[in-house]
Amino acid sequence: MIKLNKLTKVYRTDEIESTALNEVSFEINQGEFVSIMGPSGCGKSTLLNILGMLDKPENGSYKFLGNEVGHLNEKGRSDVRKKNIGFIFQNFNLIDELTVFENVELPLLYNKVPASERKQRVNELIEKIGIGHRANHFPQQLSGGQQQRVAVARALITKPPLILADEPTGNLDSSHGNEVMELMCELHEAGTTIVMVTHSSHDASYSGRIINLLDGQIVSEKRNKLSSAAV
Numbered sequence: 001m002i003k004l005n006k007l008t009k010v011y012r013t014d015e016i017e018s019t020a021l022n023e024v025s026f027e028i029n030q031g032e033f034v035s036i037m038g039p040s041g042c043g044k045s046t047l048l049n050i051l052g053m054l055d056k057p058e059n060g061s062y063k064f065l066g067n068e069v070g071h072l073n074e075k076g077r078s079d080v081r082k083k084n085i086g087f088i089f090q091n092f093n094l095i096d097e098l099t100v101f102e103n104v105e106l107p108l109l110y111n112k113v114p115a116s117e118r119k120q121r122v123n124e125l126i127e128k129i130g131i132g133h134r135a136n137h138f139p140q141q142l143s144g145g146q147q148q149r150v151a152v153a154r155a156l157i158t159k160p161p162l163i164l165a166d167e168p169t170g171n172l173d174s175s176h177g178n179e180v181m182e183l184m185c186e187l188h189e190a191g192t193t194i195v196m197v198t199h200s201s202h203d204a205s206y207s208g209r210i211i212n213l214l215d216g217q218i219v220s221e222k223r224n225k226l227s228s229a230a231v
């Protein structure tokens with residue numbers, strides 16, 4: 001699904017150059033659940049932003065579903081992104097002025113899905129994820145764990161083949177964090193490919209494979225036996 005070859009990203013500010021990713025190469029197969037770990041500043045967010053086509057690599061190749069996407073312009077990247085990728089963030093990134101229902105509905109609006117179908121799909125999904133009784137509440141009225149469930153539902157509503165998660169449990173206590181990780185496992189078992197940045201080796205233990213970054217390079221990789229559906 002994902003194939004990176006010698007991918008490099010350099011940030012330039014005035015005279016300072018900072019190499020955030022230095023010739024990173026790896027492949028991720030459809031259905032894998034992969035964690036990306038490493039100390040602060042090692043390039044995890046940059047890597048996730050490039051995988052999610054929010055940002056562009058400087059050099060090297062990024063093949064997504066067989067197509068080279070590294071050189072695409074903003075419009076081209078956004079087309080591929082909207083169709084294929086759901087994002088989950090540490091800070092939930094929900095819109096405070098919209099209800100639970102409306103937050104989850106938003107990606108369907110962007111994809112021009114008709115109203116009756118939107119209503120049915122949103123209601124079905126929020127029910128399944130255990131927040132159906134909160135449909136008309138606003139994010140501020142929910143616990144952190146419930147807010148992250150809404151964010152997961154929003155990421156899933158378009159049924160994207162790839163989910164990218166940046167520290168999805170970073171703002172949750174351990175019991176709500178575990179609930180979110182169990183939800184991620186269910187997604188994985190249902191066939192969704194997941195790439196997750198995390199500082200937590202506990203969270204990483206839910207995944208089938210761990211990639212360790214240091215100073216913009218892959219320094220080690222490990223496969224987890226624990227994961228039931230690891231490829």
Ligand code: ADP
Pocket residue numbers: 011012013018019020038039040041042043044045046047
């Ligand atoms: P991590 O997510 O692992 O903390 P980042 O990907 O955020 O790492 O950052 C990797 C490196 O790139 C760091 O040295 C950081 O300071 C630098 N960097 C990240 N984003 C920018 C930016 N927009 N402009 C300049 N430097 C950046």
Ligand code: ADP
Pocket residue numbers: 040041044045046
């Ligand atoms: P984290 O460590 O949780 O990944 P950071 O605080 O490193 O988060 O980065 C938060 C955001 O700031 C990222 O989107 C990153 O691209 C940007 N960023 C990080 N370092 C720099 C930098 N030196 N200059 C400009 N932007 C940066």
